[in-house]
Amino acid sequence: MMKKLTLFLLACSLSNGLLAANKKLKVYILAGQSNMQGHCTTSVIENRLKDPKLKVGFEKYHQGGSFVKRNDVFINHIEKEMHGPMSVGYGASNEKIGPELSFGWTIGDKLDEDVLIIKAAWGGKSLFRDFLPPSGRKPDDAFIQALEDKAKKKKKPFSKEEYMEGFGHYYRLMMTSVGETLGDLKTYAPNYKGQGYEIAGFVWFQGFNDKFSDHSTSTYQENMAHFIRDVRKDLKLPKLPFVIGAMGHQGTEQKGTTKILADAQIATAQMPEFKGSVITVKTADFWDYDAGKAFENKNKDPDTWAKLGSNRAYHYFGSAAFFEKTGTAFADAIIELGK
Numbered sequence: 601m602m603k604k605l606t607l608f609l610l611a612c613s614l615s616n617g618l619l620a621a622n623k624k625l626k627v628y629i630l631a632g633q634s635n636m637q638g639h640c641t642t643s644v645i646e647n648r649l650k651d652p653k654l655k656v657g658f659e660k661y662h663q664g665g666s667f668v669k670r671n672d673v674f675i676n677h678i679e680k681e682m683h684g685p686m687s688v689g690y691g692a693s694n695e696k697i698g699p700e701l702s703f704g705w706t707i708g709d710k711l712d713e714d715v716l717i718i719k720a721a722w723g724g725k726s727l728f729r730d731f732l733p734p735s736g737r738k739p740d741d742a743f744i745q746a747l748e749d750k751a752k753k754k755k756k757p758f759s760k761e762e763y764m765e766g767f768g769h770y771y772r773l774m775m776t777s778v779g780e781t782l783g784d785l786k787t788y789a790p791n792y793k794g795q796g797y798e799i800a801g802f803v804w805f806q807g808f809n810d811k812f813s814d815h816s817t818s819t820y821q822e823n824m825a826h827f828i829r830d831v832r833k834d835l836k837l838p839k840l841p842f843v844i845g846a847m848g849h850q851g852t853e854q855k856g857t858t859k860i861l862a863d864a865q866i867a868t869a870q871m872p873e874f875k876g877s878v879i880t881v882k883t884a885d886f887w888d889y890d891a892g893k894a895f896e897n898k899n900k901d902p903d904t905w906a907k908l909g910s911n912r913a914y915h916y917f918g919s920a921a922f923f924e925k926t927g928t929a930f931a932d933a934i935i936e937l938g939k
Contacts, residue, residue: 622795623712623713623714623795624713624795624796624797624798625713625714625715625716625785625789625792625795625796625797625798626707626711626713626714626715626716626797626798626800627715627716627717627718627782627797627798627799627800628703628707628715628716628717628718628799628800628801628802628803628934629717629718629720629774629778629799629801629802629803630699630700630703630717630718630719630720630721630803630805630930631719631720631721631731631774631802631803631804631805631806632721632725632804632805632806632845633721633722633723633724633725633726633805633806633807633808633809634692634721634723634724634808634915635698635805635806635808635915635916636698636699636719636721636803636804636805636806636845637679637691637692637696637698637721637722637723638690638691638692638696638697638698638699638700638701638923639691639692639696639698639910639911639915639916639918640691640696640697640698640909640910640911640916640918640919640920640922640923641695641696641910641911641918642667642688642689642695642696642697643695643906643910644906644907644908644909644910644918644919644920645658645661645662645688645697645920646662647906647907648907648908648920649662650907651907654907654908657924658920658924660705661687661688661701661705667687667688667689668687669684669685669686669687670685670686670687670704670705670708671685671791672708672714672715672791673685673686673704673705673707673708673714673715673716673717674686674714674715674716674717674788674789674790675690675700675704675716675717675718675719676716676717676718676719676781676788677690677719678718678719678720678721678773678774678777678781679719679720679721679722680693680694682694683787683788686700686701686704686705686708686715686717687701688701690719692723696918697920697923698721698923698927699803699805699845699923699926699927699930700717700719700927701923701924701927702923702924702925702926702927702928702931703717703803703927703928703930703931704717704927704931705927705928706927706928706931706932706935707931707934707935710931710935714789714791714792716781716785716788716789716797718777718778718781718788720773720774720777720778721805722770724809725770725806725809726809726810726816727806727807727810727816727820727823727824727827728810728813728815728816728819728820728823729766729767729768729816730766730768730769730770730771730809731768731770731771731774731806731827732767732768732771732823733768733771733823733826733827733829733830733831734768734771734830735826735829735830736768736822736823736826736827736830737819737822737823737826738764738767739813739815743813743815744760744763744764747763748760771827771830775831775834778835782797782799785797799835799837799840800841800934800938801840801841801842801843801934801937801938802831802840802841802842802843803842803843803845803930803934804824804827804842804843804844804845805844805845805883805926805930806845807820807846807847807861807862807865808847808849808914810861811857811858811861812857817857817860817861817864820860820861820864820865821864821865821867821868824844824864824865824868825868825871825873825874828842828868828874828878839877840877841877841878841934841937841938842874842877842878842879842937843878843879843880843881843930843933843934843937844865844868844869844878844879844880844881845865845880845881845883845926845930846862846865846866846880846881846882846883846884847861847862847865847883847884848862848882848883848884848885848886848887848916848922848926849884849887849913849914849916850884850887851884851887851889852884852885852887854884862882862884865880866880866882868880876937877937878937879933879936879937881926881929881930881933883922883926883929885925886921886922886925886926886929887916887922888908888909888916888917888919888921888922890908890921891908891909891916891917891918891919891921891922892913892917894907894908894909894917895909895912895913895917908920908921
């Protein structure tokens with residue numbers, strides 16, 4: 601009887617393992633500019649871990665004297681030409697993190713399937729030009745002429761042809777890179793055994809470089825909507841879950857073009873056609889006021905600054921707390937949309 605029970609349990613165990621192995625690989629795309637790249641140095645996490653009050657929530661990333669590498673969540677960072685198991689070092693440089701870290705951890709903990717994150721983020725890029733989708737609205741001739749006149753006054757070279765070619769360049773690069781990654785899943789997701797994949801969500805975190813002209817701010821919602829439609833069309837996924845990270849600069853005291861853009865990002869998700877398939881995460885809720893104060897006093901109190909941040913305000917002070925909360929919120933939102 602005991603032998604039969606043992607064999608039964610073994611069979612169940614093997615069956616469950618095969619079922620898990622046969623589940624489709626979950627693929628998520630994280631795209632945007634420098635704050636999707638991430639400018640929090642990994643040393644901030646290490647410094648937080650030395651403080652009993654600040655280490656809570658960060659212990660999972662660092663165990664046994666080194667940063668943990670997951671064996672069920674993988675990432676391909678397009679710009680850096682880096683790929684591997686999810687861990688630190690996939691931010692704007694090998695010594696930095698962005699929202700991908702807590703996003704990958706949260707997704708990995710909540711799903712049974714293996715996960716692949718495709719990170720398509722480049723610093724200093726706009727939606728109105730660099731990421732302009734195929735159906736997006738380009739500026740009129742007067743806008744281009746004004747740029748040319750400004751360049752002449754400053755005696756700087758300007759080619760209208762080259763400038764126009766830049767429209768949509770990073771959108772196209774993003775889509776090409778996604779296709780190339782999906783075409784070589786055994787490289788980017790080592791556990792992949794040909795069981796198929798599902799592109800389960802897209803996260804967009806961008807906005808800063810659209811602050812600098814009336815055209816870019818006034819057309820942001822229109823182009824954001826076109827962006828979602830075109831990504832879904834190109835991926836042949838008409839209901840692809842889509843999360844927009846609304847700009848969080850200035851925290852709860854947003855004003856000027858920052859508020860205009862954040863409001864446009866929030867309004868996009870509220871458009872009737874996107875109901876139930878697009879969510880905006882208000883990252884202003886995660887603005888790190890403590891890191892901001894520490895930044896102001898970093899020369900007098902470098903130790904506190906080293907525990908909280910590592911960059912300037914436009915990079916959310918390189919705050920570990922900000923990116924931890926933001927990435928987690930992105931993951932929670934994408935999972936909610938997938939229900």
